[in-house]
Amino acid sequence: MPAKIVAEGNKVRYAVVAAGSISQEAWMPGVGQTTNSSITAIITSDPEKGRELSKLYGGLKYYSYEEFDQALKEDTFDALYIATPNWMHRQFAEPALLAGFHVLLEKPMEVTEDDCKAINAAAEKSGAKLMIAYRLHCEPSTVEIVNRVRRGDIGDPRMFNSTFVIPLDEKNHRAKNGYHAGPVPDMGTYPINACRTIFGMEPIEVFAVGTKTPTKDFNFHDTVSVTLKFPNERVAHFLVSYSATLVNRYTVVGTQGEFNVDPCFVYGPGVGISYTSTIDGKTETHKGPVVDHFGGQTDYFSKCIIEERPQSQTDTKVRNIGEDSIYNEPILKAGTGWRDVRVIVAVKRALETGQPQKLEEIESRRHMTEDQVRKFNLAKPPSKVINAAAPIKN
Ligand SMILES: NC(=O)C1=CN([C@@H]2O[C@H](COP(=O)(O)OP(=O)(O)OC[C@H]3O[C@@H](n4cnc5c(N)ncnc54)[C@H](OP(=O)(O)O)[C@@H]3O)[C@@H](O)[C@H]2O)C=CC1
Numbered sequence: 001m002p003a004k005i006v007a008e009g010n011k012v013r014y015a016v017v018a019a020g021s022i023s024q025e026a027w028m029p030g031v032g033q034t035t036n037s038s039i040t041a042i043i044t045s046d047p048e049k050g051r052e053l054s055k056l057y058g059g060l061k062y063y064s065y066e067e068f069d070q071a072l073k074e075d076t077f078d079a080l081y082i083a084t085p086n087w088m089h090r091q092f093a094e095p096a097l098l099a100g101f102h103v104l105l106e107k108p109m110e111v112t113e114d115d116c117k118a119i120n121a122a123a124e125k126s127g128a129k130l131m132i133a134y135r136l137h138c139e140p141s142t143v144e145i146v147n148r149v150r151r152g153d154i155g156d157p158r159m160f161n162s163t164f165v166i167p168l169d170e171k172n173h174r175a176k177n178g179y180h181a182g183p184v185p186d187m188g189t190y191p192i193n194a195c196r197t198i199f200g201m202e203p204i205e206v207f208a209v210g211t212k213t214p215t216k217d218f219n220f221h222d223t224v225s226v227t228l229k230f231p232n233e234r235v236a237h238f239l240v241s242y243s244a245t246l247v248n249r250y251t252v253v254g255t256q257g258e259f260n261v262d263p264c265f266v267y268g269p270g271v272g273i274s275y276t277s278t279i280d281g282k283t284e285t286h287k288g289p290v291v292d293h294f295g296g297q298t299d300y301f302s303k304c305i306i307e308e309r310p311q312s313q314t315d316t317k318v319r320n321i322g323e324d325s326i327y328n329e330p331i332l333k334a335g336t337g338w339r340d341v342r343v344i345v346a347v348k349r350a351l352e353t354g355q356p357q358k359l360e361e362i363e364s365r366r367h368m369t370e371d372q373v374r375k376f377n378l379a380k381p382p383s384k385v386i387n388a389a390a391p392i393k394n
């Protein structure tokens with residue numbers, strides 16, 4: 001089926017697939033901050049959520065998962081926001097894309113490289129647009145930091161180090177579903193995407209060490225240390241964990257300076273991505289604005305849909321830092337979703353074998369530019385949340 005067209009002046013109509021915590025508490029309120037997007041349908045396995053959210057959002061059409069194929073035949077939406085658990089992304093994304101619906105797909109893209117490739121192939125076949133929900137790609141401080149590295153403010157970026165810890169409630173779906181629900185896919189996606197973007201390169205080797213906290217009942221390594229070797233002897237390291245207090249920070253060290261970013265990955269009331277820069281011995285603090293990440297990414301994606309920006313512009317070539325070349329206009333970022341998953345599955349192999357894992361050398365593609373930045377105020381929290389599990393242990 002050909003890709004859905006949304007006329008200039010109309011809003012892109014979204015269906016939300018899975019009304020979990022991120023959909024109800026962040027994405028659905030965030031859409032209200034945009035001017036070009038609306039929610040018109042919900043696809044859920046829980047009829048109570050269907051009824052209640054339909055009322056809360058002014059009469060959404062709701063469907064069960066079994067009615068998904070039927071939903072794709074009706075004219076109630078143009079695009080989908082898919083926020084199922086990681087291993088259920090493809091089952092909704094692939095048929096929706098083949099049917100011409102645009103898809104904003106939660107991170108990580110899926111759990112295997114084959115799943116990612118199948119999703120990309122579906123988008124290519126129909127021409128429908130696909131974007132992985134990297135909300136930070138539309139966040140002003142994150143884009144500023146990346147741009148400052150690209151223009152050489154800290155010299156040659158040599159090292160990246162990050163810690164991302166969120167204490168997980170053991171009742172959450174992430175707690176009992178093995179590696180692919182664990183901290184590497186769930187949270188590691190952020191530092192992996194950040195260091196790939198900051199270095200403008202793809203890693204060539206992966207080392208990993210995992211531990212299982214004795215007092216916890218997770219069925220995977222709940223704390224993992226990962227080292228990524230990059231071309232030109234650059235190195236990145238990150239630690240992710242479900243089993244300690246909330247921490248989210250990264251440092252990029254270059255030949256002339258460093259950026260320390262804290263908080264760097266999370267969102268919500270009072271949270272503005274902020275950093276200190278120390279360049280040639282002079283330290284400055286940069287307090288970032290509190291913006292709605294979810295409204296921002298959706299507004300950007302809808303703009304790409306309305307303007308019919310070609311997906312072929314998705315993965316434009318990136319210069320290596322220090323080289324003098326011109327960037328092309330980059331747009332969406334399906335390719336970068338697979339590139340993160342490629343690393344996530346290599347970490348799994350490294351944990352299983354205890355051996356470093358080589359990655360095929362691939363050229364880097366540019367993703368994340370100024371035109372993606374959105375500065376919407378944070379949406380008000382929803383007046384009601386229906387049957388959604390809190391990810392964070394209180
Ligand atoms: N970009 C970001 O900042 C964030 C992204 N995410 C991503 O969003 C996705 C969903 O995360 P989140 O909302 O926190 O998860 P939740 O556990 O809160 O919700 C997941 C929802 O998926 C549906 N579901 C279908 N099958 C299952 C199953 N077997 N087990 C559990 N849930 C199921 C349910 O919705 P229903 O009852 O409606 O069918 C459920 O409420 C993940 O891919 C995650 O990585 C999550 C948090 C932040």
Ligand SMILES: O=C1OC[C@@H](O)[C@H](O)[C@H]1O
Binds near residue numbers: 166391
């Ligand atoms: O931003 C996030 O923070 C909490 C995580 O569990 C979630 O999946 C991630 O995307």
